[in-house]
Amino acid sequence: MLDTIIFAGQVVLPTSNGRALRGTEMNELKIIDNGAVGIKDGLIAFVGSAEEAADLEAKETIDAAGKLLSPGLVDPHTHLVFGGSREHELALKQQGVPYLEILAQGGGILSTVRSTREASEEALYEKGLFHLNRCLTYGVTTMEAKSGYGLDKETELKQLRVAKKLNETHPIELVSTFLGAHAIPENYKGRPDAFLEEMLSMLPVISKEGLAEFVDIFCETGVFTVEQSKTFLQKAKTAGFGVKIHADEIDPLGGTEMACEIGAASADHLVGASKEGVRMLGESDTIAVLLPGTTFYLGKDHFAPARDMIASGAAVALSTDFNPGSSPTENLQFIMNLAALRLKMTPEEIWNAVTVNAAFAIGRGEAAGSLEVGRNADLVLWDVPNYKYIPYHYGVNHVNKVWKDGKLVA
Ligand code: NIG
Numbered sequence: 001m002l003d004t005i006i007f008a009g010q011v012v013l014p015t016s017n018g019r020a021l022r023g024t025e026m027n028e029l030k031i032i033d034n035g036a037v038g039i040k041d042g043l044i045a046f047v048g049s050a051e052e053a054a055d056l057e058a059k060e061t062i063d064a065a066g067k068l069l070s071p072g073l074v075d076p077h078t079h080l081v082f083g084g085s086r087e088h089e090l091a092l093k094q095q096g097v098p099y100l101e102i103l104a105q106g107g108g109i110l111s112t113v114r115s116t117r118e119a120s121e122e123a124l125y126e127k128g129l130f131h132l133n134r135c136l137t138y139g140v141t142t143m144e145a146k147s148g149y150g151l152d153k154e155t156e157l158k159q160l161r162v163a164k165k166l167n168e169t170h171p172i173e174l175v176s177t178f179l180g181a182h183a184i185p186e187n188y189k190g191r192p193d194a195f196l197e198e199m200l201s202m203l204p205v206i207s208k209e210g211l212a213e214f215v216d217i218f219c220e221t222g223v224f225t226v227e228q229s230k231t232f233l234q235k236a237k238t239a240g241f242g243v244k245i246h247a248d249e250i251d252p253l254g255g256t257e258m259a260c261e262i263g264a265a266s267a268d269h270l271v272g273a274s275k276e277g278v279r280m281l282g283e284s285d286t287i288a289v290l291l292p293g294t295t296f297y298l299g300k301d302h303f304a305p306a307r308d309m310i311a312s313g314a315a316v317a318l319s320t321d322f323n324p325g326s327s328p329t330e331n332l333q334f335i336m337n338l339a340a341l342r343l344k345m346t347p348e349e350i351w352n353a354v355t356v357n358a359a360f361a362i363g364r365g366e367a368a369g370s371l372e373v374g375r376n377a378d379l380v381l382w383d384v385p386n387y388k389y390i391p392y393h394y395g396v397n398h399v400n401k402v403w404k405d406g407k408l409v410a
């Protein structure tokens, strides 16, 4: 006897084969029209056609004719925990002041650093919870959360502990990343190497308290160079962490190539990735996490070369980059729309990029992102007739219901 059986007009089945989908594989997406998914003890117990499910008994039957059922979405790059907000910078943006100029003047990331240092752990928890609840109502059941608004030991640990507590108390599964190398704080101005050493000295305690699985760095003009980033990430790798990088977001410095060279789990942004970087992504296991919401919000015309990446055989994932500066949105559905319009990705590629590939980018490829018997029952029921509809109809929330581990949570 199943706990729940859901009959849906269409079931979308991103399938993983034990690794991220690359190149043309990304355009393959299994669907079942008039399908059914069964849940028992929090796990998926049945996936098949409504006909095959006709004789199954369940305590609860949900008839969702005309609706779409999918795995819970995975958001693999967010800056979830922070104090304050930056609406005051909107006017500067309108006047054309560049993102890196606002940062160089002590605003941008450094403005959020001040607010985050001032906030109590409880206040950060409550604020993180608010945003996390919104992510859940938009269909996300697994996501990554970075620190990086402390830039000192105390505040970085405060952010990481808040993320840990949110993971323990909220239905969304959070994967934590230490981004202490997000900017150079005032007291280390002109001494980036000394600051990076200070951040590296935190790795033992982060590891001991289980506060992060990944380490990330912002490799960018005026922040950290490719060489500094490489040394930093290699040390983090030796200390047992998976590594990620904010690379080639604004200026094309060559972080994409370096990420592939050192075997990063993912390289993120990649708007300015070079031809060589794109070629290397096609040959490495580093997943390209693309963040078109950020490119949109920074007001740029040139987006990451997703088509070239897929043609080169790369594995592409998509994410919100949710943060208070360059991408203030929790709405991964809008990112799916931008991926269609600006990255020219197909609906099939987009679905794989926010499920299977996103899960692999954060080390959850075997647990999240697909509907397989025996996996946690993380499901979303959508008020749309088919999977192509979500990248098409933009700006609204299409979610009808969300289950995490078989429990109805939204
Ligand atoms: O991914 N670029 C660096 N980090 C974030 C933005 C952080 C912020 O502006 O607060 C990003 O775009």
Ligand code: FE
Pocket (backbone or CB within 6 Å): 077, 079, 246, 321, 323
């Ligand atoms: Fe980011």
